[in-house]
Amino acid sequence: MLKIEGLRAEIDGKEILKGIDLEVPTGEIHAIMGPNGSGKSTLSYVLSGREGYEITGGSATFDGHDLLGMEPEERAAAGLFLAFQYPVELPGVGNANFMRTALNAQRRAKGEPELDAMQFLKLARARMKELSMPEDMLKRGVNVGFSGGEKKRNEVLQMALLKPAIAILDETDSGLDIDALKIVADGVNAMRGPDFSALVITHYQRLLDYIVPDRVHVLMDGRIARSGGPELAHQLEAEGYASVEAA
Amino acid sequence: MNAVTEHNALTEPGAAGFLQRFEGLRARLPGRGLPWLEAMREAAAESFREQGFPTRRVEAWKYTDLAPLKEAGFGEALTPVDSAIPLPRAAAPRRVVFVDGRFSAELSDPDAPVRSLARHLDAAEGLLGSLARNDGVPLAALNTALFEDGALIDLADGEDGGIVEILSVVRADRPVALHPRHLVRLGAGAKLVLIERAWGHGESRYLHSPVLEFQVAADAHVTHVRIQQEARAGIHLSTVFAKVAEKGTYDSFLLHAGARLARAEAHVTLAGPFSAAHLDGAQLVGDGQHADCTTFLDHAAPDCPSRQTVKTVLAGRSRGVFQGKIHVHQIAQRTDGYQMNQALLLSDQAEIDSKPQLEIYADDVKCSHGATVGALDETQLFYLRSRGIPEAQARSMLIEAFLLDAVETVRDETARAALVEVVSGWWERTAA
Ligand SMILES: Nc1ncnc2c1ncn2[C@@H]1O[C@H](COP(=O)(O)OP(=O)(O)O)[C@@H](O)[C@H]1O
Ligand SMILES: [Mg+2]
Numbered sequence: 001m002l003k004i005e006g007l008r009a010e011i012d013g014k015e016i017l018k019g020i021d022l023e024v025p026t027g028e029i030h031a032i033m034g035p036n037g038s039g040k041s042t043l044s045y046v047l048s049g050r051e052g053y054e055i056t057g058g059s060a061t062f063d064g065h066d067l068l069g070m071e072p073e074e075r076a077a078a079g080l081f082l083a084f085q086y087p088v089e090l091p092g093v094g095n096a097n098f099m100r101t102a103l104n105a106q107r108r109a110k111g112e113p114e115l116d117a118m119q120f121l122k123l124a125r126a127r128m129k130e131l132s133m134p135e136d137m138l139k140r141g142v143n144v145g146f147s148g149g150e151k152k153r154n155e156v157l158q159m160a161l162l163k164p165a166i167a168i169l170d171e172t173d174s175g176l177d178i179d180a181l182k183i184v185a186d187g188v189n190a191m192r193g194p195d196f197s198a199l200v201i202t203h204y205q206r207l208l209d210y211i212v213p214d215r216v217h218v219l220m221d222g223r224i225a226r227s228g229g230p231e232l233a234h235q236l237e238a239e240g241y242a243s244v245e246a247a
Numbered sequence: 248m249n250a251v252t253e254h255n256a257l258t259e260p261g262a263a264g265f266l267q268r269f270e271g272l273r274a275r276l277p278g279r280g281l282p283w284l285e286a287m288r289e290a291a292a293e294s295f296r297e298q299g300f301p302t303r304r305v306e307a308w309k310y311t312d313l314a315p316l317k318e319a320g321f322g323e324a325l326t327p328v329d330s331a332i333p334l335p336r337a338a339a340p341r342r343v344v345f346v347d348g349r350f351s352a353e354l355s356d357p358d359a360p361v362r363s364l365a366r367h368l369d370a371a372e373g374l375l376g377s378l379a380r381n382d383g384v385p386l387a388a389l390n391t392a393l394f395e396d397g398a399l400i401d402l403a404d405g406e407d408g409g410i411v412e413i414l415s416v417v418r419a420d421r422p423v424a425l426h427p428r429h430l431v432r433l434g435a436g437a438k439l440v441l442i443e444r445a446w447g448h449g450e451s452r453y454l455h456s457p458v459l460e461f462q463v464a465a466d467a468h469v470t471h472v473r474i475q476q477e478a479r480a481g482i483h484l485s486t487v488f489a490k491v492a493e494k495g496t497y498d499s500f501l502l503h504a505g506a507r508l509a510r511a512e513a514h515v516t517l518a519g520p521f522s523a524a525h526l527d528g529a530q531l532v533g534d535g536q537h538a539d540c541t542t543f544l545d546h547a548a549p550d551c552p553s554r555q556t557v558k559t560v561l562a563g564r565s566r567g568v569f570q571g572k573i574h575v576h577q578i579a580q581r582t583d584g585y586q587m588n589q590a591l592l593l594s595d596q597a598e599i600d601s602k603p604q605l606e607i608y609a610d611d612v613k614c615s616h617g618a619t620v621g622a623l624d625e626t627q628l629f630y631l632r633s634r635g636i637p638e639a640q641a642r643s644m645l646i647e648a649f650l651l652d653a654v655e656t657v658r659d660e661t662a663r664a665a666l667v668e669v670v671s672g673w674w675e676r677t678a679a
Binding site: 106162 | 625627629633647648649651
């Protein structure tokens, strides 16, 4: 279970997260919606350990691990995965090499044997087929020259290979056409199960037609302003965030 | 026993010591009795006497201080080669080995198209000194005065010399000064891939200062990959002269990966139309090291392309230098030049000096130039770590990506693999 209590964080002295309380029980998928600039990406970065944020209060634990005291790679090994809103280009680092290195680093951390290049390729090809990704994306530099949709699919591919216990998807739907959106949603739904939870950050209710969440939270100005069932997403779509503010 | 006898005494420091050495050795240096060579050595010694070692007041030496060379005396290597020495793995199917500057028949492949210069000096007349200048290049003058041996590669028209490694090993257990001289001539249409490795073993200070001359005839193609892996207290000062005739190519890659103080200087002339050159390189500079890549490229004929990408990675307290001068002569119309130098600073105490210099006297010319200096990208680092890759390994991956991008330009697979082997894991070895 992911448990966030009273979490506060600043960038350059400016408070962005102003006391967040949130619980995602194991096996559930929760959505976070909210206007631009409300702190959604900041929350995802703080949970995954990016530098540059000062945590001024509160806590975040996952299955009892104190996330905020861990290095990013330790959080990954503990089962946390972030699909970036803006996937990062790594010129000169081959996509296959990148993913195999990541997978083997995590296997090593868990005391599992590493995969050789052949074993990895077999695994990656199978997952790529499910995500309708052309095979040559393995040979290219990580995200280099990828279209917006390809980058997002590449994030989902990494998730499918790394099999996290909890995934944070930061606007993985933005910039996708409806076919790509369905592929991404299928990728997430395929992971659903009693041991997998997810925090799906989105701007639009559209994605939530395909990934139906157990709960929906609205983040406004660094706080969870409201929580509810899947119907909350529809209400927001119809009435806008102003209705939450008024409530 | 070799012509040079054993003696341990150190010369006095500075240029005077090297001149003293010349006086002591001149009667015993290889080539005694060949009037052309004796005259050449005399003239070179005289030129070195006049110039001395370069100081930082000389423009081309503004960023590289030879104080560590000038402050100490040097001695000679012991002969003959006796003790077993550990050698690096061969990079090419055929390898010739020089130990402390002298050809080792025992360690060398007899099928390699390489002869010992000391034993075939008669065949070097007209080639030796055909490109090397004394004026303005005192280290070349010093080499001409003092060289004892080196490789002689003379390929006939149309001959394919294959892939050859020249390994020059220094036993750094005493402060030796070595001045190997390598001569390479490719006849019309000939081909050669040459991997030249300087390799030191031991803790003593020493000087390893090779000079190479490349004559590349029409339609001939040479790939020259240089791997500098001197021991940690070594001083490496090398100078290459190359001249390329019509439609010939000189493709070179310099890798600095060792030494306390290293400078590789190249003087390349594109002398015939449609000749081409690559002057690429990478410098891996760790704490306490100084590396310098200096090139002079003369576009002296029309329609010649040249490419230069040099990448430098600096860690700890270190200094890197890139100086790239491109001179486009008036006759060199339709020159197509490209130069890029990039530095990656891994510490606040590292410093890079980079000086591109374009002198263009022709009017129909395409010359582009770019330079970047930066640190590792924090966002890229976080992306890798967020996938579970430990920080040191993530850094190493990004550093390698930066460097391997430069190595990609080497087309010969064997030569490229030799470079990749040294570049891979450099950071993990350095940081350890
Ligand atoms: N590196 C930064 N430096 C300063 N302010 C930042 C930085 N990153 C984000 N912010 C600010 O933090 C707030 C929240 O941003 P973000 O978490 O990206 O919002 P969201 O993802 O909900 O659109 C915004 O006001 C944004 O301008
Ligand atoms: Mg965002």
